[in-house]
Amino acid sequence: MPFPRDIRDLALVKSHRRCCVCHEFGGRSVNVHHIVQESDGGANALENAICLCLRCHAEAGHFNSRHPLGTKYSPTELKAHRDQWWEHCENHPDEPLGLFLDVRFKAISRTAEVHRYCLIITYTNTMREAQDGWKLRVCFPSFLPLFPGDYDRCEIRLDGEPYVQLESSSNDRVFPGESIEVVTRDVHFIEYEVNDNVHRRLRLEHKVTWQFFTPNAPVIEGEKSLSELQEF
Template identity: 35%
Template structure:
């Protein structure tokens, strides 16, 4: 005797037609298994039911107590797998009132878009070489010390000043520290001097007399606790109404247990395209074991880390590896994907941080 329709409808909704063991979505290829067999007194109830795919159902039923090999699925274990699956895929709180549900949903950070504006790099030469379009995903990669965050702080500054809304995911630093770094980049003052309160009169003059000011209403600094896993990142992009979302950096994201890197990037690309949000992702590469330390695509663990991005750039600071005073203020921005003509190396020279004049070489 099978389960009644009322039981089948309830359990299939609660698992979303996912197998409760392997958690694959199997659609029609799903069966309802009696956790305690009918022959042993099991009933056709929701509590005694576990939805399984064909393969897992065969696996659970395959154990032969007369010729034991391996470990049998116990009733308690099956219920544990089932309840975990229900918790993941069912609306457990469907009876909760609207206010409770709304309090748990990622809230909108900015008002709805009135019109979409172009996103800028803030470096004139790069605007020509590598335009950014709404919904693009941009990957900035380099080893520790290559000024990836500082580079992004400049881009964030330029877009905030232009009135664009930025949600900055603080993956490795506290929001307060990130805000100081962004302010320091904006006025060309060492952020450490601001944090420690040891600014010179000249620094104070820059801080208080800057002709361009940051608009706090256009910048949201999101702490790590709110964006620590991939699902939270996707919710932020979908609901925040930000024009730019910065993930600083990807190494700190915990992927949902059912997602691979490739699946997450597909979801990220889809949501970016739907919301027309530009996504900047920082990725920290290991120092390569070769004479030329400039990063290359093969330094990523797999091509899944860059294949779905619209723009990929490497940052490289020669002075990290070679003792040459002339190289101290040089940052190479190597555009490997997304430029009008690739590859290019952009050399940025600046007396303070990395804002300054471009020198372009093929």
């Protein structure tokens, strides 16, 4: 049985419709999940409810105990994430919900000789107003063989290391609730031969950094190590 409507609504409001584990804004794809499954005696009560995005929901729900791989999400851990996030939401009721940028690499072809990845950056406008245009700045370690297409490019240094900074912008309007691909999946960002030592360096803690500017919201800034951006 699913949660009663009022419990579901309350869980969604208390979480700001964000995932309690990764804190990404879920919009319509957020799930209200049972912390302890009903088949294990979990109640349809607020105490047993957690909002999760699709990715975390799949991660938490599809752990196969016959083939344990990775670290299982325990009910205690999920509950702690939930309580921590609800407390944060309660203490920051006015925090703008608009700061949502999803950054990841996707493998587009992997043969025995050559690996090719694209960078996918998706922005969701969760503000109440439309945004007239945006600008993206993204920096990669300069040893990466980049094929960035139509970007303004310059060399910079970050923490003393050589980086390449790419910049792109658009005047297109982004409506409230709309998600756009800021970097589209037809741009190849990294391509290397598997035998090349680039492959080994990718596993080190080199990072990718980004800044995303819109006219009426704070700058979204972030960085991740190449290994976190996966799928290498």
